[in-house]
Amino acid sequence: MDISHLSEKIHHTLSTLRYGENPPELYEPIRYIMALGGKRIRPLLVLLAAKMYDEDVEHTLLPAAAVEVFHNFTLMHDDIMDKAPLRRGQQTVHEKWNANTAILSGDVMLVRAYELLLGVEQNKLAKVLRLFSATAAEVCEGQQLDMNFELREKVSIHEYIQMITLKTAVLLGFSLKLGAILQGAPDTDAEHLKLFGDNIGIAFQLRDDLLDVYGDQNKFGKQVGGDILSDKKTFLMLTALEQANQEQLNTIISWRNRTEESITEEKVRSITSVYDQLSIRHQTEQHIDLYFHKALQHLDAIDLPEEKKSTIRGLALQLMERDS
Amino acid sequence: MDISHLSEKIHHTLSTLRYGENPPELYEPIRYIMALGGKRIRPLLVLLAAKMYDEDVEHTLLPAAAVEVFHNFTLMHDDIMDKAPLRRGQQTVHEKWNANTAILSGDVMLVRAYELLLGVEQNKLAKVLRLFSATAAEVCEGQQLDMNFELREKVSIHEYIQMITLKTAVLLGFSLKLGAILQGAPDTDAEHLKLFGDNIGIAFQLRDDLLDVYGDQNKFGKQVGGDILSDKKTFLMLTALEQANQEQLNTIISWRNRTEESITEEKVRSITSVYDQLSIRHQTEQHIDLYFHKALQHLDAIDLPEEKKSTIRGLALQLMERDS
Numbered sequence: 001m002d003i004s005h006l007s008e009k010i011h012h013t014l015s016t017l018r019y020g021e022n023p024p025e026l027y028e029p030i031r032y033i034m035a036l037g038g039k040r041i042r043p044l045l046v047l048l049a050a051k052m053y054d055e056d057v058e059h060t061l062l063p064a065a066a067v068e069v070f071h072n073f074t075l076m077h078d079d080i081m082d083k084a085p086l087r088r089g090q091q092t093v094h095e096k097w098n099a100n101t102a103i104l105s106g107d108v109m110l111v112r113a114y115e116l117l118l119g120v121e122q123n124k125l126a127k128v129l130r131l132f133s134a135t136a137a138e139v140c141e142g143q144q145l146d147m148n149f150e151l152r153e154k155v156s157i158h159e160y161i162q163m164i165t166l167k168t169a170v171l172l173g174f175s176l177k178l179g180a181i182l183q184g185a186p187d188t189d190a191e192h193l194k195l196f197g198d199n200i201g202i203a204f205q206l207r208d209d210l211l212d213v214y215g216d217q218n219k220f221g222k223q224v225g226g227d228i229l230s231d232k233k234t235f236l237m238l239t240a241l242e243q244a245n246q247e248q249l250n251t252i253i254s255w256r257n258r259t260e261e262s263i264t265e266e267k268v269r270s271i272t273s274v275y276d277q278l279s280i281r282h283q284t285e286q287h288i289d290l291y292f293h294k295a296l297q298h299l300d301a302i303d304l305p306e307e308k309k310s311t312i313r314g315l316a317l318q319l320m321e322r323d324s
Numbered sequence: 325m326d327i328s329h330l331s332e333k334i335h336h337t338l339s340t341l342r343y344g345e346n347p348p349e350l351y352e353p354i355r356y357i358m359a360l361g362g363k364r365i366r367p368l369l370v371l372l373a374a375k376m377y378d379e380d381v382e383h384t385l386l387p388a389a390a391v392e393v394f395h396n397f398t399l400m401h402d403d404i405m406d407k408a409p410l411r412r413g414q415q416t417v418h419e420k421w422n423a424n425t426a427i428l429s430g431d432v433m434l435v436r437a438y439e440l441l442l443g444v445e446q447n448k449l450a451k452v453l454r455l456f457s458a459t460a461a462e463v464c465e466g467q468q469l470d471m472n473f474e475l476r477e478k479v480s481i482h483e484y485i486q487m488i489t490l491k492t493a494v495l496l497g498f499s500l501k502l503g504a505i506l507q508g509a510p511d512t513d514a515e516h517l518k519l520f521g522d523n524i525g526i527a528f529q530l531r532d533d534l535l536d537v538y539g540d541q542n543k544f545g546k547q548v549g550g551d552i553l554s555d556k557k558t559f560l561m562l563t564a565l566e567q568a569n570q571e572q573l574n575t576i577i578s579w580r581n582r583t584e585e586s587i588t589e590e591k592v593r594s595i596t597s598v599y600d601q602l603s604i605r606h607q608t609e610q611h612i613d614l615y616f617h618k619a620l621q622h623l624d625a626i627d628l629p630e631e632k633k634s635t636i637r638g639l640a641l642q643l644m645e646r647d648s
Contacts, residue, residue, distance in 0.1 A: 026468040081424040100405040108464045115457045133439045140432045144350040
């Protein structure tokens with residue numbers, strides 16, 4: 001299976017979507033955020049899962065687009081809540097227009113996402129929409145937990161994993177399950193694909209946390225230490241807080257809420273040094289492995305010949321930037 | 325048909341809805357806004373239309389509840405955008421919690437509204453969801469137009485009617501059409517019911533505009549002249565602006581943006597005096613009549629014996645507070 005060919009189909013489908021025209025203030029922000037691009041990984045997962053069961057995936061293109069529109073709806077609303085100035089290097093919608101516009105355009109995007117699912121075969125429609133709705137609510141729960149954690153002193157690793165599962169991972173799992181359901185795959189297969197996606201999602205988020213500190217700045221494309229500078233409660237920070245001795249704890253706490261330009265390098269260096277002392281890098285890599293291998297176990301459990309799974313397996317490895 | 329009996333059923337159905345539990349910050353605001361009450365007119369319209377075609381309306385209760393949940397979602401988000409401090413005499417969600425909570429809880433409400441529609445018979449589900457989605461987008465368009473108009477100097481009567489049609493009326497029309505579709509009513513009947521509802525909705529909004537100035541304060545329950553004090557572009561104000569001579573125009577303009585406590589009475593009195601000079605009250609009543617009679621024509625056109633229509637006809641008269 002040719003991933004770039006499927007990506008091209010997704011790109012084309014997204015480019016043909018019409019969200020509405022009047023009033024332009026409502027619909028222009030939708031076109032804007034959808035044009036910012038991104039890897040379109042969620043619709044790709046829909047198509048790849050669908051292709052495992054039937055080569056003809058044309059009828060899964062609009063449902064796949066629905067997931068991407070939904071994902072961008074969550075970005076538009078999350079950016080308001082997080083007061084984010086930039087998204088993919090461009091102004092966020094609430095910055096370029098205003099918060100009211102971002103609220104209302106986002107609302108219409110959620111409606112349009114549902115509409116894109118309405119072409120699903122009649123006998124599968126309720127099932128698909130139930131799953132989609134349950135997933136959508138979970139993503140909102142994840143965002144609420146993320147905001148709650150910002151205000152809390154203590155967050156356990158377990159709670160953090162639960163939060164990223166809801167906020168990020170379940171939509172990847174849903175995408176794969178959707179592709180399988182649309183092709184009439186057995187329920188057990190669809191569920192294994194979902195759990196494969198959930199676990200890949202968790203691994204991928206932990207990898208994101210890791211790369212923020214230990215990534216190659218040129219390859220990563222973000223400022224190294226951004227999470228440290230903004231005092232984000234990442235997997236690395238929460239693990240460090242659990243394991244730090246008094247002196248290390250004092251170091252971490254002494255840097256909190258310090259955002260002066262002049263101390264950024266020293267703040268990143270000091271916190272990273274605590275991470276190094278506690279082998280946080282190694283521990284995070286172990287957790288990434290754990291979830292990655294859980295994911296692969298679910299892929300292995302699917303009752304299909306290996307050649308049907310190889311493209312998804314390859315994509316997972318590629319997403320994790322691994323050779324095996 | 326007994327309206328109070330149906331209202332009791334709606335009340336009971338709404339009281340049994342479960343939106344979710346965790347995190348409580350996400351779900352508590354939903355329970356809060358749904359408990360603020362209101363006339364529950366939209367679900368009542370669903371049930372009344374349904375009863376015209378089949379006495380058994382049990383299966384229309386959850387779809388009816390969906391419309392009420394959707395309506396309250398729009399209130400929660402509109403209140404953020406309008407910076408409204410109060411809703412039904414109680415703190416709005418963004419005031420009691422904060423704007424982020426109101427955004428995210430509202431998002432989940434929209435998802436829950438869709439979920440409440442998923443029990444609709446399989447062969448009607450896509451049709452119902454298409455209509456619901458189109459209506460939901462129209463309501464958002466109406467809210468965007470309303471916000472646009474606040475910033476514009478000139479708004480025509482035609483544009484104003486279009487705005488209130490989208491923001492308020494189409495959801496009443498949809499409610500009636502939904503009830504008819506759920507009972508397998510003919511398409512022409514369903515469409516007449518929709519247009520009956522749309523026109524009643526417009527008449528009702530114009531009546532609201534009228535009562536703000538010429539209502540009996542005790543009966544109306546709001547401060548008389550509230551729209552005048554906040555410089556709202558109501559049907560009355562827009563008609564006055566179209567017809568005012570230079571002196572009257574100067575009077576209107578001289579009061580704009582004046583919000584001091586000490587001038588409130590004089591501001592309301594002066595603007596009302598311009599309205600009186602231009603017979604705005606009479607003109608507004610004529611427009612209300614126009615839309616009310618358009619509505620009744622659509623009710624008349626429905627191919628059912630009069631006794632099937634009498635409850636809805638009675639409710640419309642009652643909503644307009646008329647004897648005939």
